[in-house]
Amino acid sequence: MRSPQSALPPRPFTLRAALVLWLAIAVLLLIAAGTFLTSAAVQDLDRAGFIGLGALFGALAVLQLVLLLPLRRGRRSARELLSTIGIIVGVPILVRGTPGLSLIAGVMLVAVLLMWLPQSSDFFQLTQPKAKKRFRLPKGR
Numbered sequence: 001m002r003s004p005q006s007a008l009p010p011r012p013f014t015l016r017a018a019l020v021l022w023l024a025i026a027v028l029l030l031i032a033a034g035t036f037l038t039s040a041a042v043q044d045l046d047r048a049g050f051i052g053l054g055a056l057f058g059a060l061a062v063l064q065l066v067l068l069l070p071l072r073r074g075r076r077s078a079r080e081l082l083s084t085i086g087i088i089v090g091v092p093i094l095v096r097g098t099p100g101l102s103l104i105a106g107v108m109l110v111a112v113l114l115m116w117l118p119q120s121s122d123f124f125q126l127t128q129p130k131a132k133k134r135f136r137l138p139k140g141r
Contacts, residue, residue: 033058074127
């Protein structure tokens, strides 16, 4: 009997690259979260801000790690959620221009782009076919 993994078509390079980038982003966000939480423990000024940023980045990293497995299996919902996270988090950080976080935000937006290239979209169409909508004129009475 074939395993479920062998039933999947081969992943295109664009999707494999996006998976690696999302994994790297999650690790970097965990490091940033640890840094903010450590800064909160050491400093008295802006303690609440550091704790909030550390918790936010930690939660984002865990969410990204959780979504990587469904993304590998070709689930459209994982691609859409990661795209939403990437755009909502990445664009404001990139526009603000925070030195360390801008690099992470730029890589996040590249990962979003890779998931929506035609090769990746074809893979998602094979794993979860989406019915094509037909345009029908309303019937007259």
